[in-house]
Amino acid sequence: MVTIGIQQPTYLPWLGYFEQIARCDVFVFLDSVQFERHSWQNRNRLRTVAGEPFWLTVPVEHAPLHTSIKEMTVLRKSETWVRKHVNSLQASLGRAPHFKTFRHLVDRWIGHDVLMLADMNIALITDIARVLGLNPTFVRASDLPLTASKSQLVAQICQHLGGSHYYSAAGAQAYLAEDLFPGIGVTLEYQTWAHPVYQQTGPGFVSHLSVMDALMNLGASETRNLLLSERQ
16 A cells, blocks of 8 residues: 655644654645645744744745745845744743754754745755654655646545555545545545644643654654654
């Protein structure tokens, strides 16, 4: 069985994104679809030491409404956002046990002269995946000779890559045309992974933060264990 996962390349995604990667033989970055402002594509959350969630946002250049994710450029007219990210990461996780070990994963890309948002997101995701020992084949949808949209595009990607099982994000259940998959010999499974509770820096626990929170608090081995063990 060849398991396919398909997700938009989001910025420093949550743990569940990497649980999908852990379950897949081939993971596809859906970078050919329309960019959405105020979405996970260019932002994610961390928490203050006091336990209040806040956003880390990558500013992007103004672009026409139907611009795809792969075409979005990072705003480079000002490096203020880079300093803000570095300072926010330090304030949020500077006291975490593994902060010094893994801060380079973010520093090397947000400080690098990467112009395209998708390039930066994909570089961050693949770097973090390898640190976690996750090694599926990574593919960009924009590199595939496919022209369909929505559910038909997902089905075509699975078929084109020889997939026999599609492991989908839970949210896709609201719009995915499930009847497309049996006809191409692909079984469909929705993610039901339960977000684990772990020790964070500061009191209490805030769920669904960027993976960097778990990685810097727990280290690579314990974070990997969460991905592989907390399944329903």
